[in-house]
Amino acid sequence: xxxxxxxxxxxxxxxxxxxxxxxxxxxxxxLFTVKIPNVAPLSFLPPIYASINGITAIILVLALIAIxxxxxxxxxxxxxxxxxxxxxxxxxxxxxxMTSDSTPYGGTGTIKYVYYFILITHILLSIxxxxxxxxxxxxxxSKNFEDHKKIARITFPIWLYIAVTGVVVYVMISPYY
Numbered sequence: 001x002x003x004x005x006x007x008x009x010x011x012x013x014x015x016x017x018x019x020x021x022x023x024x025x026x027x028x029x030x031l032f033t034v035k036i037p038n039v040a041p042l043s044f045l046p047p048i049y050a051s052i053n054g055i056t057a058i059i060l061v062l063a064l065i066a067i068x069x070x071x072x073x074x075x076x077x078x079x080x081x082x083x084x085x086x087x088x089x090x091x092x093x094x095x096x097x098m099t100s101d102s103t104p105y106g107g108t109g110t111i112k113y114v115y116y117f118i119l120i121t122h123i124l125l126s127i128x129x130x131x132x133x134x135x136x137x138x139x140x141x142s143k144n145f146e147d148h149k150k151i152a153r154i155t156f157p158i159w160l161y162i163a164v165t166g167v168v169v170y171v172m173i174s175p176y177y
Contacts, residue, residue, distance in 0.1 A: 013138045021131035024090075031094050041100040042092075046170055046177065049092040053166030056085045060160050076140070082159075083133065089166070106176040115172050122165040129159050 063078035105115050132155040139148035 017131055017134040020134060024130055025127045028094055032097055034098055036098050039099050042096045043100060045092045045096040049089045050167050050170030052085050052089045053163045056082050057160055057163035064156060103173055103176050105173055118165050119169050122162055122169055125158055126162050129162055
């Protein structure tokens with residue numbers, strides 16, 4: 001596929017994608033060790049960021065429907081919104097954990113293992129999705145739609161799983177807040 005002369009060069013984004021994909025999880029992990037003293041816990045945030053996850057899931061599905069109906073501008077806008085919501089989620093999630101102790105899950109028996117399976121896969125995939133979303137996005141803005149579609153077919157279900165399981169994790173742990 002011949003690249004449009006006005007489209008961005010995806011090669012120049014490779015290092016940036018790598019740096020961002022490594023830095024975000026490292027910074028989040030580091031910030032989890034920081035507790036802001038003398039600040040009231042931001043205990044109102046979990047239902048908000050869980051809702052953001054739910055809205056992100058809906059937007060991802062709407063974006064898929066839009067592109068299948070060849071509504072590319074709508075798809076583009078929805079995908080940018082999904083990225084923005086994911087960033088807003090991350091900021092709120094980190095802010096909450098910098099002001100509040102983690103809530104232990106109180107369930108027992110099989111449901112406890114279900115919860116931890118969902119939580120662990122959610123966390124691990126949320127790290128994996130960072131470079132996938134960035135590569136998918138760069139291929140789109142580079143007008144490399146063939147390769148964009150190839151990775152989007154993998155990125156979409158993983159991102160959707162993360163968004164949905166974010167809500168599920170919240171619903172499962174909310175009785176223990």
